[in-house]
Amino acid sequence: RVFTHTDCEADIYLKMPDTDTMVIATPWKNDKKAFYYNQKITCMNASGYVKVKGKTYTFDSSKDFGILDWGRGVWTYDNTWYWGIGCGYVDGKPFGYNIGYGFGDTSAASENMLFYNNKAHKLSQVTFNIPMKDGSEDYMSPWTFTSDDGRFEMDFVPVMNRASNTDFKILCSDQNQVFGKFTGKAVLDDGTILEIKDFMGFAEKVHNKW
Numbered sequence: 001r002v003f004t005h006t007d008c009e010a011d012i013y014l015k016m017p018d019t020d021t022m023v024i025a026t027p028w029k030n031d032k033k034a035f036y037y038n039q040k041i042t043c044m045n046a047s048g049y050v051k052v053k054g055k056t057y058t059f060d061s062s063k064d065f066g067i068l069d070w071g072r073g074v075w076t077y078d079n080t081w082y083w084g085i086g087c088g089y090v091d092g093k094p095f096g097y098n099i100g101y102g103f104g105d106t107s108a109a110s111e112n113m114l115f116y117n118n119k120a121h122k123l124s125q126v127t128f129n130i131p132m133k134d135g136s137e138d139y140m141s142p143w144t145f146t147s148d149d150g151r152f153e154m155d156f157v158p159v160m161n162r163a164s165n166t167d168f169k170i171l172c173s174d175q176n177q178v179f180g181k182f183t184g185k186a187v188l189d190d191g192t193i194l195e196i197k198d199f200m201g202f203a204e205k206v207h208n209k210w
Helices: none
Strands: 002-004 008-015 022-028 031-052 055-059 065-074 078-090 093-101 113-116 119-122 126-129 143-147 152-167 172-187 193-209
Touching: 008 065, 031 078, 031 093, 065 078, 065 093, 093 126, 093 193, 143 172
Parallel strands: none
Antiparallel strands: 002 008, 008 031, 022 031, 031 055, 031 065, 078 093, 078 193, 093 113, 113 119, 126 143, 143 152, 152 172, 172 193
16 A cells, blocks of 8 residues: 655555464453454565655565554453564575464463464463563563463564653553564474574564553
């Protein structure tokens, strides 16, 4: 879709690969009417361009990717979620992951999955270890990610924080979406270990009241 702004113009096309995807219907313990139905697709081949202040960035569908995050639901008023995603190539094959928790009750099933060569590999619980400084999250210092099944163990070096904070007391949105490089290991269902090095992705913590 073409997007234009005073200093920005974009026309990007994402092609859906023949791949498994993550789909989940998440309930809330404290509100039986609340739910979130969500699909996430990684490794969508990207083509097109973005032009910023006269400089054009062109996407090559043979090596560049985008993602889809689609959802519908009835949410509770006060929520904090953690979410991370990345996609690229590992050993010449498309590799992506979706990790997250905190939004609703994921005790029965998590949204954590690996995608390798278009096949899904289910993970258990993943924890975002965000460093603290003076009692607050220090988003631009290195993070780590750990999993209770040992299948997603990563170091994360931040590059940029797309931060946004709106606070009207009864309505607020505090967002920290941090882009950076993941290094570590991801383990497929058959025990194959993928060594990950400087793999670009993002991870975020978002708190909303609305």
